[in-house]
Amino acid sequence: MADLATSQNPAQYQKLAREMGDLQEVVDLASQYRAALTQLEEAEEIIADGSDAELVELAAAERDQLRGQVAQLEETLKVLLIPKDPNDGRNAIVEIRAGTGGDEAGLFASDLYRMYHRFAERKGLKTEELSSSQNPAGGFKEVVFAVSGADAFGQLKFESGVHRVQRVPKTEASGRIHTSAASVAVLPEAKEVEVEIAPEDLKIEVYRSSGPGGQSVNTTDSAVKITHIPTGIIVSCQDEKSQLKNKNKALKVLRARLYDKVQAEQKAERDAARAGQIGSGDRSTKIRTYNFPQGRVTDHRIGLSLYRLEEILDGDFEKFVEQLALASQQDALAADL
Numbered sequence: 001m002a003d004l005a006t007s008q009n010p011a012q013y014q015k016l017a018r019e020m021g022d023l024q025e026v027v028d029l030a031s032q033y034r035a036a037l038t039q040l041e042e043a044e045e046i047i048a049d050g051s052d053a054e055l056v057e058l059a060a061a062e063r064d065q066l067r068g069q070v071a072q073l074e075e076t077l078k079v080l081l082i083p084k085d086p087n088d089g090r091n092a093i094v095e096i097r098a099g100t101g102g103d104e105a106g107l108f109a110s111d112l113y114r115m116y117h118r119f120a121e122r123k124g125l126k127t128e129e130l131s132s133s134q135n136p137a138g139g140f141k142e143v144v145f146a147v148s149g150a151d152a153f154g155q156l157k158f159e160s161g162v163h164r165v166q167r168v169p170k171t172e173a174s175g176r177i178h179t180s181a182a183s184v185a186v187l188p189e190a191k192e193v194e195v196e197i198a199p200e201d202l203k204i205e206v207y208r209s210s211g212p213g214g215q216s217v218n219t220t221d222s223a224v225k226i227t228h229i230p231t232g233i234i235v236s237c238q239d240e241k242s243q244l245k246n247k248n249k250a251l252k253v254l255r256a257r258l259y260d261k262v263q264a265e266q267k268a269e270r271d272a273a274r275a276g277q278i279g280s281g282d283r284s285t286k287i288r289t290y291n292f293p294q295g296r297v298t299d300h301r302i303g304l305s306l307y308r309l310e311e312i313l314d315g316d317f318e319k320f321v322e323q324l325a326l327a328s329q330q331d332a333l334a335a336d337l
Contacts, residue, residue, distance in 0.1 A: 026077070026081065029080065032073060033070065033074070033077060036069050036070045036073060039062070039066055040066040043060075043062045044059075044063065047063065085154065085157075087154070087157075087263070088153055088154030089151055090152065090153045090188040091146060091147060091152045091153065091188075091189040092147045092152045092188060092189060093130070093144065093146055093186070093188075093189055093256040093257075094116060094144070094145055094146075094186050094187075095144045095184070095185040095187070096109050096112050096113055096140065096142070096184050097109065097141070097142045097182060097183050098140060099180070099182050099183055101178065101181060102180075103135060103136070103137035103139065103169075104169045104180040105139070105180040106134075106137055106138075106139025106141060107138065107139035107169075108163075108165045108182050108290075109139055109140040109142075109143065109182040110139045110140050110143075111313055112163060112182055112184060113140060113145075115313050116147070117315070118314050118315025119155075119316075120149075120315075122315050122316065123149070124149060125147050125148065125149035125150075125155075126147070126148045126149055127145050127147050127148075128145060128148070129143065129144075129145045130144045130145055130146055130237060130249045130250075130253055131143070131237040131249065132144070132239060144253055146189065153187075155321060157186050157188075158321065158328070159184050160185055160186045161184060162182070162184075162287060163182050163183070163286075163287065163288050163290065164179060164180070164181045164286050164288070164289045164290070165179070165180050165181070165289070165290045166179050166292060166293070167290075167291075167292035177292075185260075187257060187259070187260040188259060188263070189252070189255075189256050189259075190256050190258070190259030191255075195259050197228070197254070197258070201228060201229050202226055202228060202229070203227040204247070205224070205227075206221045206222070206223065206225075206243060207221060208221055208223065209223040209238040221243065222238065222240065222241055222242060222246060223246060224236070224237055224238070224246040225250075226250045226254055228254055228258065231261065233254060233258065235251075236250065237249045287299065288300065288320075290309060290313070291309070292309065295310070296309060297312050297317075297320075299320050301324065302324060304320065306319060306320075
């Protein structure tokens with residue numbers, strides 16, 4: 001490891017360091033498991049001997065405690081030994097789109113955008129906006145951004161789906177509660193070597209940017225629209241003044257979408273015999289509801305409700321991340337039995 005740390009390949013060093021950390025956790029837990037088994041065997045021997053009544057009573061009490069400890073350690077070890085998602089360590093491309101609800105849906109999309117930015121800040125991750133389209137009310141029709149850092153995709157992957165909000169819009173004079181929605185897609189960022197894009201498969205168009213940005217943006221053909229002809233996937237970017245920067249950002253998003261498409265197709269084949277998996281990424285499913293009148297956020301996949309709406313919208317939704325990851329691991333374990 002010391003040689004790798006001083007080598008010219010820091011990414012490989014970080015990857016191996018993470019793997020070693022994961023393995024060390026398993027080794028430490030296995031040591032605790034073996035020690036508990038040894039103590040349990042010793043207690044069983046004392047009870048079987050039966051020559052010292054007082055000692056037998058103490059051993060019986062210890063045996064009951066050790067049995068529970070061994071069972072708990074076994075379950076934890078089973079979860080840790082489940083193969084991890086190889087995409088967890090990747091950077092993420094997050095896409096948020098306003099759904100039903102008009103202007104209110106766009107404002108909710110902005111709330112989600114801010115929530116993920118605050119979450120990234122809390123976790124030491126970096127964010128970079130790749131493209132956006134605003135609606136007249138100040139919210140987003142669509143916003144796409146990259147999140148980079150340790151296990152960025154692994155920490156955000158369960159956010160894919162339809163998020164629903166129930167609240168009284170600022171423009172609602174009668175005080176009626178409206179229900180609006182926004183969809184979130186979280187994609188693992190793909191590297192160029194993993195997704196080969198043939199130049200002849202691309203239709204690249206440039207046009208004049210529209211919307212916020214100032215005259216320097218709007219007077220040049222800097223916006224870029226890329227169509228991937230074989231799949232029909234279209235990506236646009238107009239946030240930068242430079243046509244080249246917009247093209248590179250658009251290609252990053254296209255590469256992530258193509259990688260996600262391949263991964264989804266492979267997963268569909270593997271899961272053909274299984275349905276309703278936690279974290280399947282089915283974006284047509286309402287996964288979470290943000291209820292403002294009750295100050296409640298409910299994740300429908302695991303039936304967990306937290307009455308901490310303001311904190312969650314400020315990026316503190318770690319409890320959902322932990323419980324969804326645990327449910328996914330338990331589901332994977334059950335599927336392998």
